[in-house]
Amino acid sequence: MLTTLKQHIEQLVPLTDAEFAQIASFFTEKKFKKHQFLIQEGEAAPYEFFVVKGLVKAYHTDTDGKTHILQFGQEQWWITDYQAFYSGATATLAIDCIEDTHVLCITRANRELLCANQRKMEQFYLKKSSFGYMALQRRILSLLTTNAKERYEQLLLQYPGLINRVPKTLIAAYLGLSRETLSRLS
């Protein structure tokens, strides 16, 4: 599992084996079964997760009980309820497993200690955060400007392979479309 993390970080910052050994010591491994929760709404969100294998979804349930998917997390994605993770507040998102999922977890305190001890990780997180910010901006523009068909096509580009792993109902909940509208497109 750690090899995946090393390769992932090295896409942005080069690391020696000694540096990576230090970094790895801040993470713990966890395995979750399909349908298990990584984070539950209303509970604490003490970990940021790096998905080594598997697939999860982060979502909010509205007052009518309808599910809205903020994000899918597949291999090499970082995911948590960042609002709760950074602030210490309880989660307003739930994250659960669409498939059996292996993750590496880091607590906020450990993440801060890691950045303080290993500047390369601070640089890595800054780059990752910038990329994440841009991806969310694209998603907002997509929600504002595109019709259902364009939004579906963008999803296929952004998450290649996802369409074969995820039930159509969840794809619709991500795109903000009804299941019926999605059926006409796919």
Added chain:
Amino acid sequence: MLTTLKQHIEQLVPLTDAEFAQIASFFTEKKFKKHQFLIQEGEAAPYEFFVVKGLVKAYHTDTDGKTHILQFGQEQWWITDYQAFYSGATATLAIDCIEDTHVLCITRANRELLCANQRKMEQFYLKKSSFGYMALQRRILSLLTTNAKERYEQLLLQYPGLINRVPKTLIAAYLGLSRETLSRLS
């Protein structure tokens, strides 16, 4: 103008006067008149802007010529077309002034040099980027889950005072509503 920047940074990381003097040397001041462009679609976006005074909007114009506002930038907001700024590609967003606007500008090369020379700024940018990421997540959930009235009320909370500075047409273009729908709400 620089005092505003110092106070802004010090909300997240404390600075000595010497440290701030070094930081300030990486920024240049610019003044723009109402309707002037900070960034034009299809051109380069070499600067990130810190708004000292004034108000700008970042927007995308779709193939039908309709304007979709991604973001407003008022006092103490950072704004640019980040995709273009980081990648060196041409801008897909335009940013122009709703009011006369004073900004501090930094190039990407200078921002990297500044972070390399002054670790506190790397920490500042990482925190800022994390906050920005969370704000965009909230906006996405808002676009997915809320009706027109709720979205309007969230805007009033997120940008207090904005409603008195911005024509209703622009508020509608930010919320993804028609001017008529907005009129019924406000």
